[in-house]
C-alpha cells in the first residue's frame with residue numbers, strides 16, 4: 025500500500041519534471057530513483073540506470089522554454105516552474121480586533137510592538153528591537169492570527185511564506201526560491217511569517233533530498249541572522265521538537281501559545297457568538313465549561329454551526345446546546361460530568377431527568393450535589409477530585 029503510493033508519488037514527480045522540460049532535473053531525479061530502488065527493485069533500478077547512461081547528459085529539450093522572470097503581476101515572487109506564489113500578502117486595517125491571548129503573552133507582544141513603534145529611541149541608545157520570534161503551540165490557538173494582528177498594529181504588510189510551495193520547486197531551486205522570497209520581503213518594513221516551519225524537518229523523514237533540505241535550513245539560518253531591525257521575522261510551529269536547535273537559538277523571542285483557559289474560553293464564546301450572544305446568555309457558563317480542552321478555532325467552528333442553524337431556524341439554542349453537551353460528555357471524566365450536571369441544574373430550567381439524560385449522571389447524584397448551596401457543591405466536587 026505504502027509502496028504503491030510512493031511509486032505513484034515518484035511517477036508524478038517524474039512526469040512533472042519531464043513535462044516542464046527540465047532534462048537535467050529529470051536526470052538527477054532518475055539517479056536518485058536508481059539509488060532508492062536498488063535494493064527493493066533491482067531490475068527496475070538497473071533499467072533506469074541504463075536509460076540514464078544512454079542519454080546524452082545535456083540535451084537541450086525542445087519543450088524547454090526560457091524561464092519567465094521570478095515575479096508575478098503583483099510583483100510577488102513565484103516559483104519559475106509551478107508559477108506558485110511563494111509569498112502571500114495580507115494587509116489588515118490597524119483597527120483589527122486583538123486576538124485573545126494569555127496575559128503574559130499579550131504583554132510580551134505589546135512590548136514587541138512598542139519596541140518597533142519607538143525604534144528610533146532604542147537605536148539612539150544603541151539598542152535594537154526584537155527582530156524575530158518563533159510562535160509555538162497547538163493548531164488553532166492564534167499563531168497566524170497574531171502574526172496578522174502584529175502586522176496590522178505596526179501598519180506594515182504581512183507576508184506569509186509558503187514553505188510547501190518553496191519545497192515543491194525543482195530540485196536545487198528551493199534554496200534560491202526561499203532567498204528570493206525573503207529578499208523580496210526585506211525590501212520594505214514588514215512582518216514575514218515562515219508558517220509551519222517544521223515542514224522542512226518533516227520532509228527529512230521522506231525520501232526527499234536531504235542535502236536540499238539542509239540547504240534550506242542554512243538559508244533560513246543566514247536570513248534570521250541578517251534580518252533587518254525595521255521588520256519582524258516570525259516563524260510558527262506545532263512541532264517545536266522538530267526544529268533544528270541551531271535555528272531555535274537564532275530567534276530573539278520564543279512565544280508559547282496554549283489552549284485557552286476557562287476565562288479566555290468564555291471571552292471567545294462571547295466573541296464568536298457576536299450578535300447572537302443575547303440568545304445564549306443562559307448557556308455561556310455551561311458552554312465555557314464544555315469547551316475546555318478545545319482550541320479557539322474549534323470553539324469558533326462549533327459556534328458558527330450553532331449560529332447557522334439558528335439563522336435557518338433548523339434548531340433552537342436549547343436543542344443545539346443539549347446535543348452538543350450530550351456528545352461532549354462522552355469524552356469527560358466522571359467528576360467533570362457531575363460538575364456539568366450541577367451547572368445545568370443551577371443555571372437552566374432543565375429538569376433533573378433531562379440533565380441526567382444529557383450528562384449520563386444519575387438523578388440521585390445530581391440531587392446530592394444540588395441540594396447544597398452552589399459554593400458547597402463546587403467544593404464537594406473539587407474535593408472529590410482529590
Ligand SMILES: Nc1ncnc2c1ncn2[C@@H]1O[C@H](COP(=O)(O)OP(=O)(O)OP(=O)(O)O)[C@@H](O)[C@H]1O
Pocket residue numbers: 122123124125161162163164165166167168169170260261262320321322324
Ligand atoms: N487567540 C485567538 N483569539 C481569537 N480567535 C482565535 C484565536 N486563535 C484562533 N482563533 C480563531 O481561529 C482561527 C484559526 O486560528 P489561527 O489560524 O491563528 O491558528 P494557528 O495557531 O495559526 O493554527 P495552525 O497551527 O493550525 O496554523 C482564527 O482565524 C480565529 O478565528
Ligand SMILES: [Mg+2]
Pocket residue numbers: 167168169219260
Ligand atoms: Mg497557523
